[in-house]
Amino acid sequence: MNTLIVIAKEPRPGKVKTRLQSEFTPKEAAALARASLSDTLAAVSATPAHRYVVALDGDTGPWLPDHFTVVAQRGDGLDERLAGAFEDAYDGTPMLLVGMDTPQLTPALLSTDWEGHDAVLGLTEDGGYWCLGLRTPDRWALVGVPMSTDHTGRDQLNRLRALGYKVKLLPSLRDMDTPVDAAVIAAAYPELRVSRLHKRLQTSAHPALLFERALDGVEVVATGTDGRMVPSLSEVDRWSAPADEADRLALSRCEGPVLDIGCGPGRIVTALAEQGIAALGVDISEQAVRLTTKRGAPALLRPVEAALPGEGRWGSVLLMDGNIGIGGQPESLLRRCAELIRPDGIVLVEVDPDDDLDDTHPIILRTTTGRRSHPLPWARLGTRAVLRHAHAAGLHPTEDWRTNHRAFLTFRR
Known part of the structure; x- marks a missing residue:
């Protein structure tokens, strides 16, 4: 009977699964990490073993079954922490150590017979490894092996063989490190806790989160609630670039000070500041405000x-x-x-080039990995609809112009 070791981090927001945060909030990423850890512990618990150990970085929580012994991780790098985990868990029986990032592992894999071998190693598709088995602790088998690279698994195998170990290789598994990894694992293993949570999170993203991911360069598209494509996010690159000729023509109409509603990454406020015109951007996206202020322009999260x-x-x-x-x-x-x-001020509105467009249906933001937001109230309007709404709002049109396939209206009270 082996000793089974799970090396894990406390699933605390901001401390685990940071690569998942390209599409998930820190809290959501931590919840996925906790679910993955729970799946891993369940598979380990279902595997007959002499002893069950968690080598933990952080504090325990309700996710930890009572029959696990806890040892604190020690050492400066992952290689030293792995070596320390083997040393601290050893009680005379062979040891098999697994991580918390392959929730799809099974008791059948964990109970593999490695009689006649000195070590066992299971590689991951990204170049790492998901398990390592040793009969006795051996720091030289681990310390100095480069960790968290696309060749860590290969380097670990070479180190073991260089020390004369006869190594049994187990099937490769996929680590859950990125949103794509999470989506693939959830689709292939829908019965897992992490898969069920992933399915819930896929349809509950706040639109502001996916908008911020778009500002970060993640591919995000917008559709109507019926699935039809809406070109709302097709110009993120233009929004992030300096103001263009059409922007500057519109801004030439502005009378300071200027308030830019929904300022995004701040190209308009920045262009106004460069002209010496007092301006302020407002947005509900923290990332948009950060990007604007990073350009040296003022913005308010509101x-x-x-x-x-x-x-x-x-x-x-x-x-x-x-x-x-x-x-x-x-x-x-x-x-x-x-x-x-002010009484003599102007409201400048960019409208859709299609004069007849009048679409006030909500939109849904979607990533290429399938994550989608809940419906976002929105409107896409051409000139005729905006003129109608402006009249009802007590605004009078003073100018209507087009340039570079873009259309604008100016209003006064």
Whole structure:
């Protein structure tokens, strides 16, 4: 009978599964890590063994079964922590150590017969390894092996063989490190805890999270609730670039100070600042505000409905890049803009080039790995619909122009 060791980190937000945070929040990534750890511990518990050990970085929690002995991880790097785990768990029986990132492992894999071998090694598809078995502790088998590379598994195998070990190789498994990994494992093993949680999370993302992922370069598309494509995020690259000729033509109409509603990564506020025009961006995305301030332009994390600085004193309020759609109630949004400008101020709205477009259906943001947001109230409007809503909001059109396949309207009270 072997001693089974699980080397694990406490599933604490921000401390585990950071690569999952390209699509999941730190709290969601930690929840997936906890589910993966629970699946791993369940498979280990179902495997007959002499002793069960968790080599833990952090504190225990309700996820830990009572029959596991806990030893604290020690050492500076993963290679030293692995060596320490074998030393601290050893009680005279062969030891098989697994990580917490392959929840699809099974008792059949863990109870493999390695009689006649000195060590056992299970490689992962990303170049690492998911298990290592040793008959006795041996620091020289581990310390100095490069960890967390795409050749760690190969290097570990070479080290064992260089020391004269006869190694039995187990089937390769896939680590759950990235959103793609999580999606593949969830699809292949739907019965796992982590798979069931992943399925729930796939349909419950906050739209702001996926918008921020788009600003980070993750491919995100928008569809209607019926699945039809909506080109709402097709110009993220343009939003992140410096203001172009069409932007500058629109900004030439602005009277300072300027409030940019839904400022995104800040190209408009930055362009205004470069012209010496006082401007402020507001957005509900933390990443958008960070990107704007990183450019040296001021931005505020706040929804347009909340109290804003200088209400009733702005020379211009901007709704660029289709931001007339914010909230899905264009008349209410335009009324709010009218409240924000001074009596002689302007509201500048970028509208859809299709004059007849009048779509106020919600949209859903989706990633290429299948994660999707809950419905986001939105509107896509051409000139005719915006003119109708503006009239109801007490705004009078003063200018209508087009350039580079983009269309704009200017209003005053």
